[in-house]
Amino acid sequence: MNRSDSNKQSSSGEQEGAEIVYVKDNVAIHPTQYASERISGRLKLIKQGGSLLMTWIPYKGQSSSARLSEKDKSLYTIRAVPFSDVRSIRRHTPTLGWQYVIVVLSSGLAFPPLYFYNGGVREFLATIKHHAYLVRSADDANVFLVNDFQDPLQRTLSSLELPRAVSVTNTPSSAAAPSESPSSWTDGETFDRNSALAQQNARQRQKNNDPARDLSIQVLEKFSLVTRFARETTSQLFWEAQGDGFIPNDRRKHDKKTHDYPRIAESNNIQKLPEDVPVPEDPLEFDKVSLVWGKPRQPPLGIEEWSAFLDSEGRVTDSEEVRKRIFYGGVEQGLRKEVWPFLLGYHSYDSTYAEREYLVSVKKSEYETIKNQWKSISKEQAKRFTKFRERKGLIEKDVVRTDRSISFYDEDDSPNIKSLRDILLTYSFYNFDLGYCQGMSDLLSPILYVMGDESESFWCFVALMERLGPNFNRDQNGMHSQLFALSKLVELLDIPLHNYFKKNDCLNYFFCFRWVLIQFKREFEFEKTMRLWEVLWTHYKSEHLHLYVCVSILKRYRRKIIGEEMDFDTLLKFINELSGHIDLDAILRDAEALCICAGENGEACIPPGTPPSLPVDDASMYYQQDDDDVL
Amino acid sequence: MPSRRRTLLKVIILGDSGVGKTSLMNQYVNKKFSNQYKATIGADFLTKEVQFEDRLFTLQIWDTAGQERFQSLGVAFYRGADCCVLVYDVNSMKSFENLNNWREEFLIQASPSDPENFPFVVLGNKVDVDGGNSRVVSEKKARAWCASKGNIPYFETSAKEGTNVEEAFQCIAKNALKSGEEEEIYLPDTIDVAASSQQRTGGCEC
Numbered sequence A: 001m002n003r004s005d006s007n008k009q010s011s012s013g014e015q016e017g018a019e020i021v022y023v024k025d026n027v028a029i030h031p032t033q034y035a036s037e038r039i040s041g042r043l044k045l046i047k048q049g050g051s052l053l054m055t056w057i058p059y060k061g062q063s064s065s066a067r068l069s070e071k072d073k074s075l076y077t078i079r080a081v082p083f084s085d086v087r088s089i090r091r092h093t094p095t096l097g098w099q100y101v102i103v104v105l106s107s108g109l110a111f112p113p114l115y116f117y118n119g120g121v122r123e124f125l126a127t128i129k130h131h132a133y134l135v136r137s138a139d140d141a142n143v144f145l146v147n148d149f150q151d152p153l154q155r156t157l158s159s160l161e162l163p164r165a166v167s168v169t170n171t172p173s174s175a176a177a178p179s180e181s182p183s184s185w186t187d188g189e190t191f192d193r194n195s196a197l198a199q200q201n202a203r204q205r206q207k208n209n210d211p212a213r214d215l216s217i218q219v220l221e222k223f224s225l226v227t228r229f230a231r232e233t234t235s236q237l238f239w240e241a242q243g244d245g246f247i248p249n250d251r252r253k254h255d256k257k258t259h260d261y262p263r264i265a266e267s268n269n270i271q272k273l274p275e276d277v278p279v280p281e282d283p284l285e286f287d288k289v290s291l292v293w294g295k296p297r298q299p300p301l302g303i304e305e306w307s308a309f310l311d312s313e314g315r316v317t318d319s320e321e322v323r324k325r326i327f328y329g330g331v332e333q334g335l336r337k338e339v340w341p342f343l344l345g346y347h348s349y350d351s352t353y354a355e356r357e358y359l360v361s362v363k364k365s366e367y368e369t370i371k372n373q374w375k376s377i378s379k380e381q382a383k384r385f386t387k388f389r390e391r392k393g394l395i396e397k398d399v400v401r402t403d404r405s406i407s408f409y410d411e412d413d414s415p416n417i418k419s420l421r422d423i424l425l426t427y428s429f430y431n432f433d434l435g436y437c438q439g440m441s442d443l444l445s446p447i448l449y450v451m452g453d454e455s456e457s458f459w460c461f462v463a464l465m466e467r468l469g470p471n472f473n474r475d476q477n478g479m480h481s482q483l484f485a486l487s488k489l490v491e492l493l494d495i496p497l498h499n500y501f502k503k504n505d506c507l508n509y510f511f512c513f514r515w516v517l518i519q520f521k522r523e524f525e526f527e528k529t530m531r532l533w534e535v536l537w538t539h540y541k542s543e544h545l546h547l548y549v550c551v552s553i554l555k556r557y558r559r560k561i562i563g564e565e566m567d568f569d570t571l572l573k574f575i576n577e578l579s580g581h582i583d584l585d586a587i588l589r590d591a592e593a594l595c596i597c598a599g600e601n602g603e604a605c606i607p608p609g610t611p612p613s614l615p616v617d618d619a620s621m622y623y624q625q626d627d628d629d630v631l
Numbered sequence B: 001m002p003s004r005r006r007t008l009l010k011v012i013i014l015g016d017s018g019v020g021k022t023s024l025m026n027q028y029v030n031k032k033f034s035n036q037y038k039a040t041i042g043a044d045f046l047t048k049e050v051q052f053e054d055r056l057f058t059l060q061i062w063d064t065a066g067q068e069r070f071q072s073l074g075v076a077f078y079r080g081a082d083c084c085v086l087v088y089d090v091n092s093m094k095s096f097e098n099l100n101n102w103r104e105e106f107l108i109q110a111s112p113s114d115p116e117n118f119p120f121v122v123l124g125n126k127v128d129v130d131g132g133n134s135r136v137v138s139e140k141k142a143r144a145w146c147a148s149k150g151n152i153p154y155f156e157t158s159a160k161e162g163t164n165v166e167e168a169f170q171c172i173a174k175n176a177l178k179s180g181e182e183e184e185i186y187l188p189d190t191i192d193v194a195a196s197s198q199q200r201t202g203g204c205e206c
């Protein structure tokens, strides 16, 4: 099966005595939301000796997309993973679309979802059950636990989720690695000892000649984050970064830089702690990771530079480059009006001046038409139209408490407040099923501030809601999937913090609800919010950078959170009160570093269709029984 | 009294969006009213020290988003509440009619050990508006509803002018305290529902 693969390590996948017990064709992964980039392959279960192995090999040369090289495809290849390394399998059965499973390893990492185009999930699970220890989780009928031990003590031990420095995707031989049986995890100290060791290692390694490179690899290795992908990009990034003069070559300089870096001084300040509470080390040694990988922020994109991106007819010639530029620096206030419609997807990058002008005029009359739908409701009619009155009332209550401290909205009879109302009410007719929900006025306000024009603001808001609409769904599914992904990312990037949240009943991540629902709108002053948003909207490093922003804020305060033993209430209060005190530039840099660090494993934590990804299936995503709300 | 005394009293404020929950809480805790509060997203709480009979308590007052769409969050926040405050706007019939939903939703999500006797307090807010001319829910009507739900204490307030706010929260604190003590006293022994419910019927004599 791996014959064609030149990787010498893969040979152990199939040896003498190996028996294929399950084969399924057309099992695919979706690395991005684009259908053209899906990768199909063959999934097998192989019985060998006493153990069961899983492989998934993409088909050769079949991809419809030129964007995916063979090399990219092989990154995702699953080469003979023994089930002794698997913790659980989660089955997803979307109402529309294919069934898929997510295989989670004991290290806490997960493979990207495997979509069964031809069915066969049930048979897949049954086969595993036949050959390995598999039980359905008592908490969730769609979760199947592998190697879940009968003995409750052992179960507790195994749920300690001790980090193991085993790289999974590229070491098929890990079955032969030193015994990982739960009985060898004798006590809770193992972890501390491990991390102490790792630290010692780190110190030793730092004495080496090539500190930055070594540091980045080692930091990753320590937390099982080294996939082949990560290894490759690490060295690449290192050289890139060095080219920028950002990674100092010699140790002294590096130390000095650390001291110069203001946020470290700041974080030392805020993280004063009572001595007696031990705080587990950050497995990623986050400060260093961020120094190595987070690029310094740049000044915002200005008009001249922007003009250079446009051809004579107004097309953006290299949208990738523009997005990258904005990712690192944002956009000057005066230019936002022109650039935001592209970032939001209202204008397409390859449109010309003329095409955009035309679109704007067409959309203007379309806006007026929808607006007239409610404008023409007479007083008499409204009397018998409770839903309309209530929806309008709700919007009116909210627009007068939206950003009133900004001069743009501060007058009591400000025409801009009226525009907010009109746009939101029109939107609630444009998308009647979704209607109006609190938080929308927060999302609209900066857009109106930037765009000025009502119709333009409306269409930009519509574009934004294409992605964020599920945040406001009646069943809150968009929020739940984001908070779930966030918990998975923290588990991946900071397992001691994850364990702390778990122990303290904080895994619902509701304390991050406001952050996620309105994209940190309440956490930063107005100007900074706009800066953050345009960076997020580039989708340059990830569509879900906002989740990495969450992780980086949490990581920055991890010592305080754990050290002060915050419970759910205290944590919620603490997070709410961080508002106005978060250093945006530093956080963005951290978030970028984390995103790179997590790589494909990070993206695998995020279920398909999680906002702000475009929904996986469009049909009736908002419509639910009309029994709730004022609507 | 048991030595393990409760010092934290948890209070949840519920009611339709815009009835003045955030304003009431801020008026009580910070003695301030601002026209510029933002619509509440998610949840937050304020705390205030209160004293009863030489004992100090921390009143933890939870304020949540009022739109029903966010109710699924409630479970996380309502748990362990000692008293629930139901707020409506005397100028909005709908907000009054919704009190019953809020009460039931709370009981389902918080699932208190003794739902029959769980203490609620009702506040009819914004009595200042228009000198009372735009009022649509009469005091009589509100009191009748409160009586029908087991003599829920009732106050008419204005968060804007501070009218009755201190008095209302005194009563809220007292009820929260009582609910906590009852749990402590009755739960470890055999549960005597009749006795505890009898005690409750007096409502709040403040």
Ligand SMILES: Nc1nc2c(ncn2[C@@H]2O[C@H](COP(=O)(O)OP(=O)(O)O)[C@@H](O)[C@H]2O)c(=O)[nH]1
Pocket (backbone or CB within 6 Å): A400, A401, B015, B016, B017, B018, B019, B020, B021, B022, B023, B024, B034, B035, B036, B037, B038, B039, B040, B066, B125, B126, B127, B128, B129, B157, B158, B159, B160, B161
């Ligand atoms: N006139 C008057 N306005 C109030 C009163 N309480 C709140 N408001 C206003 O009603 C609106 C909603 O108040 P808020 O406290 O945010 O309501 P919440 O959604 O229930 O938290 C705001 O514009 C407040 O200024 C009051 O007692 N009198």
Ligand SMILES: [Mg+2]
Pocket (backbone or CB within 6 Å): B021, B022, B023, B038, B039, B040, B063, B064, B065, B066
């Ligand atoms: Mg509020």
